[in-house]
Amino acid sequence: MAALSSLSRAFAGLMFDDPCDSCQDYSSVQTELQRLFDAxxxxxxxxxxxxxxxxxxxxxxxxxxxxxxxxxxxxxxxDFAVLYT
Known part of the structure; x- marks a missing residue:
């Protein structure tokens, strides 16, 4: 489970980086990620x-x-999704 936890955290961090690259401001990043977390x-x-x-x-x-x-x-x-979000 430790390997899965590390993997999920690494990819969650990379996922956070993608909206930062594609959105024009931080509020857009927050909106994108909040939508994912709410769902x-x-x-x-x-x-x-x-x-x-x-x-x-x-x-x-x-x-x-x-x-x-x-x-x-x-x-x-x-299990990956629970650790990811």
Whole structure:
């Protein structure tokens, strides 16, 4: 679980960096991320994982290989999403 926690934190940090690069101001970044966190608060863990994947798509970013590999294991995907958000 420690490896999964480290992986989720690393990719969450990288995800934070993407809106910072694409948005024009910090309030836009906050709006983008708040939308993701609000949706994740009301979702089951596997649905939260899907939300993370959709956020990559929304930012026109390729889903990183480790996240793609995690998607094949439902229980691992849920745990990753809980640690990610």
């Amino acid at each position: 994740a608060d009301h979702a089951e863990p596997r649905q939260s994982f899907l939300l993370v994947c959709l956020q990559y798509d929304r930012l026109f970013r390729v889903l990183p290989d480790p996240i793609w590999w995690i998607s094949g294991t439902f229980s691992l995907a849920g």
